[in-house]
Amino acid sequence: MAKKSVLNGLQKPIVAEIPVPPRDLNNVDFAWELGSDVVSVDGGNGKVSAWRLVEGKLQHILIPTARVRLRDTKLSSEVTSIGSTDVTKVEFMGVLYGVGDGVWEVSDYPVETFSNSEMRYGSEHHVCMMLTAIALMGVESESELTLLVSAPPGHVNNVAKRMKDVFAAGDSGLGDAWWHIRVKSERKERAYKIKRVLVIPEGVNAFAAYAYDANGNNVTIPHPQTQHDLLTGNVFIADGGMGTFDGFTIKNGKINEQSIEHATDPNGGIQTHLVMPLMDYIRAEFLKADQPAPSLNQAQVDSWLRQWANAGFSEQGAYFVVNGIRLNIHLIGLRLCQQYARWLIEEKLEPAFRRGTDTVLLAGGSWVYVLNDILNAYPKRSILYPEQVEHLRGIALWELNAYGGLPLAANNKKVHRKVKA
Amino acid sequence: MSRSKNGEAQTPSYLLVFDVSDDAQKRAWSVMQKLAAQRRSKRTLLGFLLALDEIQKRTGSEHSVDDMMARFIASMVASEGTLRGYAQFPSGDLFEDTPSIIVGTADHADPDEIRDELALSMGDLFGDDD
Numbered sequence: 001m002a003k004k005s006v007l008n009g010l011q012k013p014i015v016a017e018i019p020v021p022p023r024d025l026n027n028v029d030f031a032w033e034l035g036s037d038v039v040s041v042d043g044g045n046g047k048v049s050a051w052r053l054v055e056g057k058l059q060h061i062l063i064p065t066a067r068v069r070l071r072d073t074k075l076s077s078e079v080t081s082i083g084s085t086d087v088t089k090v091e092f093m094g095v096l097y098g099v100g101d102g103v104w105e106v107s108d109y110p111v112e113t114f115s116n117s118e119m120r121y122g123s124e125h126h127v128c129m130m131l132t133a134i135a136l137m138g139v140e141s142e143s144e145l146t147l148l149v150s151a152p153p154g155h156v157n158n159v160a161k162r163m164k165d166v167f168a169a170g171d172s173g174l175g176d177a178w179w180h181i182r183v184k185s186e187r188k189e190r191a192y193k194i195k196r197v198l199v200i201p202e203g204v205n206a207f208a209a210y211a212y213d214a215n216g217n218n219v220t221i222p223h224p225q226t227q228h229d230l231l232t233g234n235v236f237i238a239d240g241g242m243g244t245f246d247g248f249t250i251k252n253g254k255i256n257e258q259s260i261e262h263a264t265d266p267n268g269g270i271q272t273h274l275v276m277p278l279m280d281y282i283r284a285e286f287l288k289a290d291q292p293a294p295s296l297n298q299a300q301v302d303s304w305l306r307q308w309a310n311a312g313f314s315e316q317g318a319y320f321v322v323n324g325i326r327l328n329i330h331l332i333g334l335r336l337c338q339q340y341a342r343w344l345i346e347e348k349l350e351p352a353f354r355r356g357t358d359t360v361l362l363a364g365g366s367w368v369y370v371l372n373d374i375l376n377a378y379p380k381r382s383i384l385y386p387e388q389v390e391h392l393r394g395i396a397l398w399e400l401n402a403y404g405g406l407p408l409a410a411n412n413k414k415v416h417r418k419v420k421a
Numbered sequence: 422m423s424r425s426k427n428g429e430a431q432t433p434s435y436l437l438v439f440d441v442s443d444d445a446q447k448r449a450w451s452v453m454q455k456l457a458a459q460r461r462s463k464r465t466l467l468g469f470l471l472a473l474d475e476i477q478k479r480t481g482s483e484h485s486v487d488d489m490m491a492r493f494i495a496s497m498v499a500s501e502g503t504l505r506g507y508a509q510f511p512s513g514d515l516f517e518d519t520p521s522i523i524v525g526t527a528d529h530a531d532p533d534e535i536r537d538e539l540a541l542s543m544g545d546l547f548g549d550d551d
Contacts, residue, residue: 146547198546204539211536220532229532252528253535254542331479358529408539413547415540 011088011100013061013137015054020391022215032056033216033410039139040148040205040405043130045115046242046270046302046365049402050133053214060402061137063088065129065242066299067097069109089184090135092128093171096184099132104300111297116243116266121151121159122166131181134192141190146198148405152244153201154264160199167194198409201260203237203246205404206363208411210384213391216410221389223382230382233358238348239401240366242302243269247348249357268348270366273340274333275301281332282322294322308333309368340366341373349374359384365398 024030034053041050044065051060070089088100104111114125130149139145147167151159170176182189211231213219221230232252239246245268248259275298282301283293304320308329311317318330349360359382367374367385375383386392386400395403439450456462473489 196547196549208539211539218533218536228529229535232529232532232535234528250539252530253538409546411536412540412543412545415537416545416548419541419545 011061011063011136013059016058016060016394018053018056018058018214019393019395020213022213023217023219024215033413034406036139037143038146038148038406038409039134039137040402040409041130041133042150042202042205042399042402042405043121043126043133044202044241044401045113045120045244046299047398048129048133049399050130050137051399051402051406052137052139053406058214058403058406059137060399061133062399063100063129063133063136064103064299064303065115066103066111066113066297067099067125067128067132068103068107068111070096070098070107072096088136090128090132091182091184091189092131093124097128097132099129099136101303104297111299113297113299115298116269116271118155118158121155122163126163127166127179128181131179131192135181135183135190139190139192141188141192144193144195146196146409147194148198148200148205148409150200150202150205150401150405152264153203153246153248153260154244154262156199156201156260163199164197167197170194200405200408201246201248201255201263202241202401203239203248203263203363204250204255205402205408206239206400207231207235207237207250207361207404208408209363209386209392209395209400209404210361210389212407212411214407214410216407216412216414218411219389219391221384230359230384231361234356235359235361236349236352236355236357237361237363238344238352238367240344240364241269241398242275242365243271245269245344245348245364245366247352249352249355265348268344268366270302270305270369271298273343273366274305274336274369277336278305278329278332282327282329285327286323286325291323291325296322304329305333305369306365313337337369338373341370341377344370344374345377349378353381358382362397363400363404365396367397371397 032053036052036054036059039050039052041048047062047064049060049062051058053059070087087098087103087106090097090099098106112125114120114123120126130147134145149163151163167179168175168177170178171180172178177194179192179194180189181192210221211219222228223230231250235250237246237248237250243266245265246263247265248263249256279296279298279301282296286293307320308314308318313330313334315328315330318328318333320327320329344366352360360378362371362374362383362385371385386395386397392400439446439453441447441450453462456465476489
């Protein structure tokens with residue numbers, strides 16, 4: 001699958017083939033279950049990711065959950081000058097924002113991340129970031145959209161109605177469900193009517209990503225020795241994101257409601273275990289070297305970690321510059337990853353196995369940093385991650401909740417059509 | 422050669438005597454003979470000592486030579502089975518507990534039924550299209 005695409009300061013969507021053709025592709029009555037008006041959006045603490053199917057191909061985009069207010073100023077063409085900073089700009093509810101990686105370097109206004117709070121779901125910030133992803137993905141203006149959105153399982157009961165009500169109100173608040181956003185490089189603003197909002201607990205979408213192909217057909221995942229389907233029995237959904245770690249059990253296709261209530265650990269994500277300790281370490285190193293402690297923000301440090309991960313966790317991919325000083329985070333990064341792996345094993349996976357978990361289903365960006373340690377720790381356990389299953393190959397761990405909304409919706413249509421027939 | 426109290430060498434030379442009555446040292450002597458014949462004995466020893474120093478600097482902890490050798494051999498052997506597509510982290514001594522051989526419960530429903538169950542329990546999400 002292609003990497004993130006940024007051209008001329010404007011973040012562009014990625015178009016990719018689906019990993020395997022759907023099982024019903026050669027049926028005489030084949031049709032895609034979902035139109036391009038069904039968009040699955042994971043507006044998470046660390047990133048916003050939006051996916052849809054367009055003519056049998058996957059279109060998606062990922063932006064960090066961070067925006068900064070910008071002044072609407074521009075150097076006149078009469079001024080002879082060097083090039084100015086390139087940044088993706090959107091105008092939402094009358095305010096101009098910069099979005100995308102590196103945006104924290106272009107404005108003296110504070111970076112707005114609004115993470116790790118139940119209040120963020122359905123907030124103006126949350127809606128803005130989701131509509132930004134939809135607009136930058138190029139979803140056609142004047143479209144009437146069905147949005148599949150997710151929220152942490154521990155919060156979903158409290159926030160689902162609020163999220164639906166907010167979208168239904170529209171940006172005018174008049175209840176027309178119309179929303180407007182302008183990508184600054186475009187002449188006209190985009191208008192979207194959000195006709196339907198489906199709120200799914202995070203992790204359930206990820207389960208659906210493993211359970212169905214892109215057109216909602218069942219896919220079984222046999223255990224290599226016993227041949228039993230790995231999604232049957234007790235399946236522990238282990239969804240580690242930027243802010244929260246969500247862990248709950250789906251037993252033979254049914255969500256254990258008791259486990260949902262306390263599923264969300266707000267101190268279990270990348271933010272607590274990698275970003276904050278790394279920021280503390282960098283500050284301490286600066287002070288040790290008699291330098292003033294740098295002003296860092298979490299989105300910026302998260303972007304370093306992502307770049308380091310994309311570079312295969314190599315030493316060469318771990319160089320960054322802060323206040324003109326070159327840093328290498330390789331060794332401290334490895335140490336923090338190892339500590340995070342140990343914490344996940346001790347606090348999340350061991351208790352899950354003690355409760356009789358058959359399969360651990362991994363989702364979320366946390367696992368990118370610890371996967372090998374986890375697999376080394378449990379060579380005989382069933383631990384599912386996308387590269388193991390053909391129909392998810394190339395779909396990143398951190399994309400499973402956003403992508404998974406599509407197979408979940410497609411399967412729901414299929415099953416209920418059968419029920420009605 | 423004059424030595425400090427803790428046995429640290431003070432001059433930049435060190436005499437190495439192999440006790441060939443000891444099986445391990447006899448085996449090491451045989452390797453040393455081969456290396457010496459290829460004029461590589463000093464370079465090999467230097468390489469090992471530098472590696473020891475580098476690892477101690479990077480990990481911030483001192484290891485015994487036996488521990489170091491065990492790790493070196495384990496990592497050389499383990500790297501043969503590296504998982505494709507993911508970078509390896511040094512696991513240190515975190516995971517010495519061998520996991521259970523239990524592969525799970527015997528309570529497994531029909532795979533198609535559990536997949537349909539998920540859709541049915543959510544209700545008809547697109548029902549208002551009709």
